Amino acid sequence: MKRVLALLALVSAVAFGAPAWAEEKVAAPVVAAAVEAAPAAAAAAAPAAEAAPAPVPNKGDNAWVMVSAALVILMSIPGLALFYGGLVRSKNMLSVLMQVFTVFSLITLLWVIYGYSAAFTEGNEFFGTLDKLFLKGITPESVGATFSKGVVISELAFVIFQGAFAAITCGLIVGAFAERAKFSAILVFMVIWFTLSYIPMAHMVWYWAGPDAYTDAAAAEAAGKTAGFLFQKGALDFAGGTVVHINAAIAGLIGAYMVGKRTGLGNVAMAPHSLTFTMIGASLLWFGWFGFNAGSALEASGGAALAMVNTWVATAAAALSWTFAEWILKGKPSMLGAASGAVAGLVAITPAAGFVGVMGAIIIGLIAGVVCLWGVNGLKKLLGADDSLDVFGVHGVGGILGAILTGVFVDPALGGTGVYDYVANKVGDFDMTTQVIAQLWGVGTVIVWSGVVSIVAYKLVDIVIGLRVPEDEEREGLDLTSHGESAYHH
Numbered sequence: 001m002k003r004v005l006a007l008l009a010l011v012s013a014v015a016f017g018a019p020a021w022a023e024e025k026v027a028a029p030v031v032a033a034a035v036e037a038a039p040a041a042a043a044a045a046a047p048a049a050e051a052a053p054a055p056v057p058n059k060g061d062n063a064w065v066m067v068s069a070a071l072v073i074l075m076s077i078p079g080l081a082l083f084y085g086g087l088v089r090s091k092n093m094l095s096v097l098m099q100v101f102t103v104f105s106l107i108t109l110l111w112v113i114y115g116y117s118a119a120f121t122e123g124n125e126f127f128g129t130l131d132k133l134f135l136k137g138i139t140p141e142s143v144g145a146t147f148s149k150g151v152v153i154s155e156l157a158f159v160i161f162q163g164a165f166a167a168i169t170c171g172l173i174v175g176a177f178a179e180r181a182k183f184s185a186i187l188v189f190m191v192i193w194f195t196l197s198y199i200p201m202a203h204m205v206w207y208w209a210g211p212d213a214y215t216d217a218a219a220a221e222a223a224g225k226t227a228g229f230l231f232q233k234g235a236l237d238f239a240g241g242t243v244v245h246i247n248a249a250i251a252g253l254i255g256a257y258m259v260g261k262r263t264g265l266g267n268v269a270m271a272p273h274s275l276t277f278t279m280i281g282a283s284l285l286w287f288g289w290f291g292f293n294a295g296s297a298l299e300a301s302g303g304a305a306l307a308m309v310n311t312w313v314a315t316a317a318a319a320l321s322w323t324f325a326e327w328i329l330k331g332k333p334s335m336l337g338a339a340s341g342a343v344a345g346l347v348a349i350t351p352a353a354g355f356v357g358v359m360g361a362i363i364i365g366l367i368a369g370v371v372c373l374w375g376v377n378g379l380k381k382l383l384g385a386d387d388s389l390d391v392f393g394v395h396g397v398g399g400i401l402g403a404i405l406t407g408v409f410v411d412p413a414l415g416g417t418g419v420y421d422y423v424a425n426k427v428g429d430f431d432m433t434t435q436v437i438a439q440l441w442g443v444g445t446v447i448v449w450s451g452v453v454s455i456v457a458y459k460l461v462d463i464v465i466g467l468r469v470p471e472d473e474e475r476e477g478l479d480l481t482s483h484g485e486s487a488y489h490h
Contacts, residue, residue: 054143055143055150055151055152056143056152057143057152057153057154058151058153058299058300060300061146061151061153061298061299061300061301062153062154062157063300064295064299064300064304065153065154065157065158065161065295065298066157066160066161067291067295068161068290068291068292068294068295068296069157069160069161069163069164069291069295070291071287071288071289071290071291071292071295072161072164072165072168072288072291072292072295073104073164073167073288074284074287074288074291075164075168075284075285075288075289075291075292076100076104076164076167076168076171077100077101077104078281078284079281079284079285079287079288080100080168080171080172080281080285081096081097081100081101081171081281082097082277082278082280082281082284083277083278083281083282083284083285083339083343084096084100084174084175084178084281084389085097085274085277085281085487086272086273086274086275086276086277086278086279086280086281087175087178087272087278087388087389088178088179088272088273088388088389089179089270089271089273089477090273090274090487090488091476091477091478091479091480091486092178092179092477092478092479093273093274093479093487093488094478094479094483094485094486094487095178095179095183095477095478095479095482095483096174096175096178097487098183098482098483099171099174099178099183099186100171100174102183102187103167103170103171103174103186103187103190104167104168104170104171106170106187106190106191107163107166107167107170107190107194108163108167110191110194110195111159111162111163111166111167112134112135112159112163113133113134114130114133114134114195115163115166115194115195115198115199116132116135116159116162116163117129117130117131117132117133117135117136118130118195118199118203119162119199119200119202119203119206119207120132120158120162120202120203120206120207121207122207122209122226123203125204125227125228125229125232126200126203126204126228126229127199127200127203128203128207135156135159138155138156138159140154140156142154142155142156143155144158144210145209145210145211145212146211146298146299147211147297147298147299147303147420148211148299148301149211149212149422149425150212151299153298153299158298161295162202165202165240165243165244165292166194166198166199166202168244169198169240169243169244169247169248170190170193170194170198170248172244172245172248172249172252172391172395173190173193173248173251173252173255173391174186175252175387175388175389175390175391176251176252176253176255176256176387176388176389176391176392177252177255177256177259177388177467178388178389179262179388179474179478180259180260180262180263180468180469180474180478181255181259181467181468181469182465182466182467182468182469182482183478183482183483184465185461185462185465185466185467185468188461188464188465189255189457189458189461192453192456192457192460192461193251193450193453193454193457196453196457197247197251197449197450197453197454198243198247200449201242201243201247201445201446201449201450202243203228204228204229204230204231204445205228205230205231205235205237205242205243205442206228206231206237206243207227207228207231208223208224208226208227208228208231209223209226209227211422214422214423215423216423217423219423220422220423229445230242230441230442230445233438233441233442234419234434234435234438234441235438235439235441235442236351236352236355236406236407236410236419236435236438236439236442237351237403237406237442238293238296238307238350238351238352238353238354238355238406239292239293239295239296239307239350239351239353239354240292240296240350240351241347241348241350241351241352241399241402241403241406241442242351242399242403242442242443242445242446243446244350244399245347245350245395245396245398245399245402246395246396246399246400246403246443246446246447246450247446247450248391248395248450249391249392249394249395249396249397249399250392250396250446250447250450250451250454251450251453251454252387252391252392252395252396253383253385253387253391253392253396254451254454254455254458255454255458256385256386256387256388256391256392257385258455258458258459258462258467259458259467259468260386260468261386262386262388262474263471263474263475264475265386272336275335275336275339278335278336278339279335279339281339282339282340282342282343285342285343285346286315286342286346289311289315289346289350290308290311290312292311292350293307293308293310293311293349293350293353293354294307294308294311294353296353296354297354303354303417304354306353306354306358306417307353307354309358309361310349310352310353310354310356310358310360310361311346311349311353311361313358313361313362313365314345314346314348314349314361314362314364314365314368315342315345315346315349315365316342316345316365317345317361317362317363317364317365317366317369318341318342318344318345318346318348318365318366318368318369318372319338319339319341319342319345319369320341320366320369321341321365321366321367321368321369321370322337322338322340322341322344322369322370322372322373323337323338323341323369325369325370325373326373329373337373340372340373340376340390340394341369341372341373343394343398344368344369344371344372344373344394344397344398345364345365345368345369345398347368347372347394347395347398347399347402348364348365348367348368348372348398348399348401348402348405349361349364349365349368349402350399350402351399351402351403351406352364352402352405352406352409352410354417355406355409355410355416355417356406356409356410356414356415356416356417357409357414357415357416357417358415359415360405360408360409360414360415360416361409363405363409364401364402364405364409367401367405368398368401368402371397371398371401372393372394372397372398372401374397375390375392375393375394375396375397375398376390376393376394377393379393379397380392380393400443403439403442403443404436404439404440404443406439407432407435407436407437407438407439408432408436410430410435411430411432411435412427412430413430418430419435469481469482
């Protein structure tokens with residue numbers, strides 16, 4: 001526990017230690033759009049045009065977002081499930097599949113019941129409201145904002161797209177304490193963490209009034225005050241570097257500490273039982289990630305195409321850089337390394353996908369492969385946690401790296417898109433120092449927020465249910481002891 005608190009304190013000091021002059025906002029950052037115009041912003045905007053027709057969703061945009069949502073679901077089941085399942089011992093294969101599958105189902109329902117409303121309605125800087133509880137008031141005719149003025153998509157398409165993000169985020173966490181946690185404890189923890197960490201982070205980063213609210217300086221100021229905390233800070237996160245990856249990685253790392261190390265670690269063979277499944281899972285993740293990143297453009301546009309190409313090349317670059325670095329250091333390139341490198345590249349490019357140029361994406365991928373290789377080896381030893389499937393080493397380290405480098409390579413001088421000014425209707429002036437500091441605000445906030453929520457949630461679950469299975473059940477394997485099934489019958 002002391003090591004956990006020390007880690008949180010150190011990172012928080014670095015992230016929040018910026019001088020006061022550095023807190024200047026970046027104008028109108030482009031991040032995932034909210035789906036309702038803020039009433040306060042609308043009131044402050046230019047007088048309503050009585051004759052202006054209501055915008056109608058473009059069928060192509062709608063189709064793209066719905067297909068992207070399906071691709072993100074594919075990332076969870078079967079992608080993540082097979083990737084994780086192949087990495088554990090054969091006696092725990094079904095337990096990991098069951099955990100990912102059930103967590104996905106659980107979060108899906110919670111998202112529809114209250115998660116969407118609390119994340120994507122106007123409330124305060126940290127939470128929305130429950131005005132759309134059970135999707136109240138959302139009909140097939142309901143629309144939501146995109147990143148272009150006067151362009152909307154069906155709100156139900158946005159609901160499922162963002163719900164798939166929430167589900168895979170919670171699924172990522174289980175890899176950190178695989179092979180020894182109670183199934184019931186995992187489910188109860190996920191309810192608490194989803195409610196108190198995922199929802200507020202999604203609101204802080206991605207909620208805003210939409211581009212149509214930014215008609216002039218006064219209207220933009222009013223709209224900005226209704227946005228999430230990190231949106232107001234100017235933090236850029238195109239598809240979830242902070243909301244998804246760092247958020248889940250911190251929860252996983254805290255869980256690895258609090259659940260404890262696997263029985264026999266260091267004395268018993270714990271090699272992955274099927275790198276074939278892991279490679280298939282990684283491939284499905286890569287495929288589905290095109291929906292994850294390119295779908296976050298919310299339109300079938302050139303911006304979506306940029307995010308798609310960046311996801312393609314950054315992942316390839318990271319897979320190669322991890323492979324060759326491992327080849328040099330260990331003498332042989334491994335399939336596990338190539339698959340892990342690919343996931344590291346996917347994670348690192350996620351916050352930057354729609355903001356950086358193709359060369360910037362390649363550089364991010366090349367750096368991510370090497371840095372995350374260190375994350376699952378050197379850093380893991382320094383932290384001393386039994387992060388079973390290297391959730392923090394890949395998703396935490398890769399997410400932090402990608403979030404910070406987004407602030408560098410978004411620079412138009414380096415091939416990036418810059419930051420769009422919706423009042424001037426053009427790309428605004430860019431200050432790299434200011435943007436990197438805004439990115440550090442995002443990184444620091446999610447580390448501290450997720451860390452505190454995770455510690456409290458794990459402690460509560462441990463007191464009420466207990467986090468860990470008995471030692472004899474762990475030795476026999478969770479497939480049989482927790483689920484009464486076996487993945488294989490030889």
